[in-house]
Amino acid sequence: MSQLIQLQANGQARVVEDTWTRVIPPAAADAAVRKQAGKVVLFKLTGEASFTEEQLAQTHIPPTGNILVPLAVWQAHKATLQPRLAAGEIGIVLATHETVEALQAEFADLNQLPLIAIFVERFSDGRIFTLGHWLRSRCGFKNELRAIGDVLRDQLFFHKRAGFNSFLIRADRSAEAALSGLNDFSQPYQGAVDDVPVWRRLNRSQA
Amino acid sequence: MYKYDPIDQQLINERVAQYRDQTRRFLAGELSDDEFRPLRLQNGLYIQRHAPMLRIAVPYGLLSSKQLRKLADIATRYDRGYGHFSTRQNMQLNWPKLEDTPEILAELATVEMHAIQTSGNCIRNITTDQFAGIAPDEIIDPRAIAEIMRQWSTFHPEFALLPRKFKIAVSGTEQDRAIVQAHDIGLEFYLDAHGQMAIKVWVGGGLGRTPILGTVIREHLEWQHVLSYCEAIIRVYNVHGRRDNIYKARIKILVKALGIDEFKRQVEAEWAHLKDGPLTITQAELDRVAHYFEPMPYQTLPAHDASFDAALASNPAFAAWVKRCVHAHRVPGYRAVTLSLKPHGKAPGDITSEQMHVVADLADAYSFGELRSSHEQNLILADVRLSDLFAVWEKARAAGLATPNIGLLTDIICCPGGDFCSLANAKSIPIAEAIQRQFDNLDYLYDIGELELNISGCMNACGHHHVGHIGILGVDKDGSEWYQVTIGGKQGKDASIGTVIGPSFSAEEMPGVVQRLIEVYVRERQDEERFIDTVRRIGIAPFKAHVYAEQEVVS
Numbered sequence: 001m002s003q004l005i006q007l008q009a010n011g012q013a014r015v016v017e018d019t020w021t022r023v024i025p026p027a028a029a030d031a032a033v034r035k036q037a038g039k040v041v042l043f044k045l046t047g048e049a050s051f052t053e054e055q056l057a058q059t060h061i062p063p064t065g066n067i068l069v070p071l072a073v074w075q076a077h078k079a080t081l082q083p084r085l086a087a088g089e090i091g092i093v094l095a096t097h098e099t100v101e102a103l104q105a106e107f108a109d110l111n112q113l114p115l116i117a118i119f120v121e122r123f124s125d126g127r128i129f130t131l132g133h134w135l136r137s138r139c140g141f142k143n144e145l146r147a148i149g150d151v152l153r154d155q156l157f158f159h160k161r162a163g164f165n166s167f168l169i170r171a172d173r174s175a176e177a178a179l180s181g182l183n184d185f186s187q188p189y190q191g192a193v194d195d196v197p198v199w200r201r202l203n204r205s206q207a
Numbered sequence: 208m209y210k211y212d213p214i215d216q217q218l219i220n221e222r223v224a225q226y227r228d229q230t231r232r233f234l235a236g237e238l239s240d241d242e243f244r245p246l247r248l249q250n251g252l253y254i255q256r257h258a259p260m261l262r263i264a265v266p267y268g269l270l271s272s273k274q275l276r277k278l279a280d281i282a283t284r285y286d287r288g289y290g291h292f293s294t295r296q297n298m299q300l301n302w303p304k305l306e307d308t309p310e311i312l313a314e315l316a317t318v319e320m321h322a323i324q325t326s327g328n329c330i331r332n333i334t335t336d337q338f339a340g341i342a343p344d345e346i347i348d349p350r351a352i353a354e355i356m357r358q359w360s361t362f363h364p365e366f367a368l369l370p371r372k373f374k375i376a377v378s379g380t381e382q383d384r385a386i387v388q389a390h391d392i393g394l395e396f397y398l399d400a401h402g403q404m405a406i407k408v409w410v411g412g413g414l415g416r417t418p419i420l421g422t423v424i425r426e427h428l429e430w431q432h433v434l435s436y437c438e439a440i441i442r443v444y445n446v447h448g449r450r451d452n453i454y455k456a457r458i459k460i461l462v463k464a465l466g467i468d469e470f471k472r473q474v475e476a477e478w479a480h481l482k483d484g485p486l487t488i489t490q491a492e493l494d495r496v497a498h499y500f501e502p503m504p505y506q507t508l509p510a511h512d513a514s515f516d517a518a519l520a521s522n523p524a525f526a527a528w529v530k531r532c533v534h535a536h537r538v539p540g541y542r543a544v545t546l547s548l549k550p551h552g553k554a555p556g557d558i559t560s561e562q563m564h565v566v567a568d569l570a571d572a573y574s575f576g577e578l579r580s581s582h583e584q585n586l587i588l589a590d591v592r593l594s595d596l597f598a599v600w601e602k603a604r605a606a607g608l609a610t611p612n613i614g615l616l617t618d619i620i621c622c623p624g625g626d627f628c629s630l631a632n633a634k635s636i637p638i639a640e641a642i643q644r645q646f647d648n649l650d651y652l653y654d655i656g657e658l659e660l661n662i663s664g665c666m667n668a669c670g671h672h673h674v675g676h677i678g679i680l681g682v683d684k685d686g687s688e689w690y691q692v693t694i695g696g697k698q699g700k701d702a703s704i705g706t707v708i709g710p711s712f713s714a715e716e717m718p719g720v721v722q723r724l725i726e727v728y729v730r731e732r733q734d735e736e737r738f739i740d741t742v743r744r745i746g747i748a749p750f751k752a753h754v755y756a757e758q759e760v761v762s
């Protein structure tokens with residue numbers, strides 16, 4: 001069963017096969033637990049490095065097919081990956097603590113990328129929404145924008161409004177069941193990537 | 208007040224359905240504790256010491272009599288027959304069952320109420336002055352913009368999971384009663400040089416563990432841009448606020464770390480992309496919403512009323528109540544009335560279902576069917592005729608709602624504390640009750656005069672202890688409950704954060720400590736000086752000396 005939900009051009013959502021292979025660096029050797037104020041740190045700060053050089057060097061990259069690579073992996077391997085970018089085989093994963101500026105620094109035209117995925121390690125990390133917003137409204141990114149990682153039904157409506165059009169539901173949850181989360185509300189109040197504020201959308205004055 | 212149109216109602220109904228399904232999935236084991244937590248919190252549901260606590264939104268403190276009756280019925284049916292007004296103008300139920308909460312929300316939806324975003328790491332209920340629209344010192348009634356902002360912030364897709372909670376207050380008066388400087392964003396409305404409604408924007412204020420007053424990020428913002436400007440601020444915060452340490456996650460820490468100049472630079476750079484875009488509020492939308500906040504259909508009345516004057520002259524108890532609980536109104540012949548939820552010896556802010564019915568009836572009979580809650584945890588009838596005050600007083604007094612102590616020492620702001628709250632270091636309600644008993648002499652209270660005493664059960668500061676003239680904070684010392692005392696805090700335009708006077712005290716010592724603080728004030732005060740003025744003039748040293756000196760003799 002596929003975990004991938006895709007919004008179609010007509011606004012309908014469907015569970016579809018995932019044609020992309022994710023490239024994931026091996027785990028870090030010294031995965032020391034970081035603590036702050038006695039609690040395990042769950043979130044990286046915006047701007048923190050994602051992988052060590054060692055991890056990046058040891059990352060296995062499949063030789064063919066569509067691959068979804070973390071931005072840092074692209075940076076480390078771009079000499080060899082460049083031709084595949086031209087062939088439309090490269091999608092980029094940005095983590096929620098990484099910046100849109102870093103992505104733009106690599107790709108003058110983001111629309112060269114058929115797919116950008118934002119990886120959210122914990123669903124409660126709301127940076128994913130602002131990144132989606134920026135990619136769509138500021139950077140003019142028009143292709144597939146995918147939420148991956150700890151992606152759950154109860155946040156899908158927000159993801160959608162922040163500009164995402166595909167959603168890779170966490171492996172232990174049903175993508176079919178999550179579909180309904182995309183339609184929790186029919187007339188949201190505020191403007192977002194997908195729409196203007198309700199008072200510009202509809203005539204409320206007759207109330 | 209604002210009335211829902213079909214769009215508002217549908218949204219609330221859809222929320223009930225969504226939450227009902229989320230609760231069902233949680234109870235069926237399909238959602239983990241961690242997954243359900245933000246969902247229930249954003250519906251106002253905490254898991255507390257004894258039971259869940261449900262916090263119901265009272266947007267900017269405005270309620271209709273119909274809504275209050277519904278709250279009374281809910282408190283009777285699903286709780287223990289009482290509710291508690293919080294310092295954010297909301298109502299809290301202390302004993303609902305988790306399984307019942309979807310049903311409670313469905314009931315609330317029938318009277319245009321909800322519990323959306325009353326907790327959690329999102330934009331919370333927007334608070335304002337309890338006298339908005341009627342205060343003589345008001346320059347601009349901020350409620351229409353507050354309602355527009357309520358709608359904008361409700362289920363905001365980008366700001367649903369911020370680093371930490373986010374509180375906004377609005378005020379449009381000379382004398383700020385909404386403590387805008389103690390909020391993540393404070394919006395101070397004024398008329399600019401062109402006579403247009405404009406906003407001074409404060410950012411990064413907050414109480415809690417690191418109390419700090421806000422900084423002005425923009426002196427002049429045209430009202431049309433309030434949504435885009437707030438969106439720019441919160442976007443910068445969403446990305447750069449610290450998520451690695453819960454104690455450093457509020458926007459005030461980010462503003463401090465970057466410095467206001469750099470923070471402002473980032474906000475303004477972001478805003479440049481948004482300004483004049485679709486978030487710009489149109490005159491038509493402002494007018495549509497402002498229409499709901501037009502002045503009440505007041506009668507033309509003389510400024511004086513003979514029956515009122517006669518009652519005042521002949522009835523000292525009534526006169527005392529009028530002095531403390533009746534407030535000026537901008538329309539001749541009308542007054543605002545505060546119904547005290549601070550009877551001596553009872554938990555501040557608590558109200559029984561029967562009392563809610565009484566208040567609803569009073570609102571219907573004497574105040575256009577509306578009422579307000581204040582951050583001082585009292586209820587207000589905003590539009591009472593002078594000639595009706597005596598009748599209101601008699602009925603309120605019969606229901607225990609006319610303690611003439613508003614603004615006095617026993618009008619204590621107090622969080623639920625260790626009796627209910629699982630975060631508490633110490634109990635707060637019994638301290639409030641003990642102090643109220645210690646000062647249960649009205650003549651003495653009047654002699655002491657205006658004094659704000661605020662109590663929080665832990666450094667989350669829900670009881671706003673930092674801005675109390677006397678602030679009391681529950682602290683934990685080796686597993687037992689102690690209380691730290693600050694003096695010199697103040698809300699309003701000249702807000703300040705109180706100073707700790709020294710080592711903390713046990714619960715039994717607290718009434719005596721307050722007593723000794725008052726003794727120094729009574730000894731030192733000049734002319735018409737209030738407690739806070741004396742503290743500001745002479746500093747904390749004389750207070751400290753007296754409080755600790757006597758203690759050594761005693762023990």
Ligand code: SF4
Nearest residue numbers: 622628631664665669
């Ligand atoms: S101040 Fe602390 S104890 Fe009091 S209600 Fe807030 S969190 Fe609970």
